[in-house]
Amino acid sequence: MLKIAIQKSGRLFEDSIKLLKECGIEISNGNKQLKTVADNFPLEIYFLRDDDIPQYVYDGVADIGIVGENVLLEKNKDISLVYRLGFGKCRLSIAVPKSFKYKASTDLSGLKIATSYPAILKKYLKKQKVDAEIHEISGSVEIAPGIGLADAICDLVSSGSTLFTNNLKEAEVILKSEAVLTANKNLSAENKVLLEKLLLRINAVKTAKNNKYIILNAPNRQLKNIESILPGMKSPTVTPLATEGWSSVQSVVNENDFWEVIEKLKQSEAEGILVLPIEKMIV
Ligand code: ATP
Ligand code: ZN
Numbered sequence: 001m002l003k004i005a006i007q008k009s010g011r012l013f014e015d016s017i018k019l020l021k022e023c024g025i026e027i028s029n030g031n032k033q034l035k036t037v038a039d040n041f042p043l044e045i046y047f048l049r050d051d052d053i054p055q056y057v058y059d060g061v062a063d064i065g066i067v068g069e070n071v072l073l074e075k076n077k078d079i080s081l082v083y084r085l086g087f088g089k090c091r092l093s094i095a096v097p098k099s100f101k102y103k104a105s106t107d108l109s110g111l112k113i114a115t116s117y118p119a120i121l122k123k124y125l126k127k128q129k130v131d132a133e134i135h136e137i138s139g140s141v142e143i144a145p146g147i148g149l150a151d152a153i154c155d156l157v158s159s160g161s162t163l164f165t166n167n168l169k170e171a172e173v174i175l176k177s178e179a180v181l182t183a184n185k186n187l188s189a190e191n192k193v194l195l196e197k198l199l200l201r202i203n204a205v206k207t208a209k210n211n212k213y214i215i216l217n218a219p220n221r222q223l224k225n226i227e228s229i230l231p232g233m234k235s236p237t238v239t240p241l242a243t244e245g246w247s248s249v250q251s252v253v254n255e256n257d258f259w260e261v262i263e264k265l266k267q268s269e270a271e272g273i274l275v276l277p278i279e280k281m282i283v
Contacts, residue, residue: 001042002194005062008047012179015087016066020045023201042194054079057184063191064184064198070156070177074119080183082195083202086209088179090158092117095168097145100152102171108132114141114150121154124174142166200282208281212258215250216265216273223247225268229261233283252278 006016020027026039035046046062053065054075064082070092072081094113096102105128112133115121125132135150142162144150152171157163160170181202183195218226223238230236232251239248249270253261265273 001037001044002064002191002198003044003046003062005046005048005053005056005065005067007050007053007066010050012050012066012068012088015085015179019066019085019087019202019205022205023198025201041198043198051075054182057182060184060186062184063187064195065182066179067182068177069180070117070120070175072180072182073175074117076119078185080185081180082183083181083199085179085181085202086206088177090156090177091173092120092154092175092177093157093170094121094152094154094172094174095142095157095163096152096171098167098169100169100171102169105130105172108152108171111151112149113152113154114144115154116141117154120175142168204280204282207283208278210255211252211278211281212255213250213276213278214253214261214273215248215276216270217241217246217248218268218270220245220247222268222270223249226265226270229264229268252281 007013017027020038025041025043027036027045028039033047035044037044046056048056050067050071053062053067054072054077056062057065057079058077066085068088068090069081070090094108108125108130109132112135113121114135114137116136116138118134118136121134125134135144137144137149141153141155143166144153145168146166153168154174156177157170163170187195214230226249227236230249230251230253236249236251240246241248262273
């Protein structure tokens with residue numbers, strides 16, 4: 001049985017559960033309990049505070065965990081980062097009062113910076129050779145300058161609206177973060193196999209999200225052209241249409257190249273282009 005720790009409630013909870021669902025793992029019990037067992041995969045789910053997850057994974061109470069990279073780096077335990085999950089994106093930034101004329105990190109010298117991320121901040125300041133005072137607080141960091149507790153803050157930002165309403169501005173991004181899958185370094189042989197199975201599924205879900213299935217009609221004289229535009233997984237599937245001289249072409253397109261590919265297809269006389277989402281993709 002593989003044991004996974006996920007956030008009990010908060011910003012990562014829903015996406016963590018959604019990911020497990022998309023991997024075909026059914027969880028009938030909610031997060032009311034401390035732990036539950038999946039119905040159709042040998043997986044036990046622990047619901048914990050995100051800050052505790054690295055320690056639990058390190059101790060082997062949980063084998064793997066889903067946590068923000070920011071928490072993983074702050075706690076600095078000897079555990080592995082196995083997979084970047086692409087949700088819970090945010091940045092850890094230093095922010096200063098709007099009126100502060102900030103130019104470079106050296107402007108932070110001598111200031112008092114409030115943060116819940118003292119380890120990451122300390123490392124950053126050391127690297128920048130800036131001598132500032134770190135004031136650790138556990139929550140509501142953004143109000144610290146307003147109440148005279150600190151001159152600046154180092155906190156998580158996504159849209160920046162919280163900073164704005166607290167009369168602060170982002171001065172320096174010190175970490176770009178997203179949710180990651182982390183694992184204990186001494187998994188049993190059995191659990192290593194289970195983790196590989198889970199990773200195959202996660203990868204299939206993530207790859208599918210980055211790709212689209214495309215179906216189109218094209219005149220046969222353009223097929224060579226279209227095959228070079230749409231390489232597909234091996235090569236596109238080409239089947240003749242009832243209309244003489246025409247074929248149906250099916251392939252897979254990466255989200256990043258999508259519009260460029262569509263333009264080229266149009267230039268190659270492709271018609272009736274259909275684009276469909278892919279649920280799972282195993283390459
Ligand atoms: P817990 O009760 O588990 O300790 P928390 O209050 O520490 O929860 P949340 O605010 O739920 O944590 O954030 C969890 C994670 O979500 C963060 O560590 C970070 O990786 C990610 N995240 C994404 N966007 C943001 C944001 N705008 N502010 C804070 N965290 C964010
Ligand atoms: Zn937390």
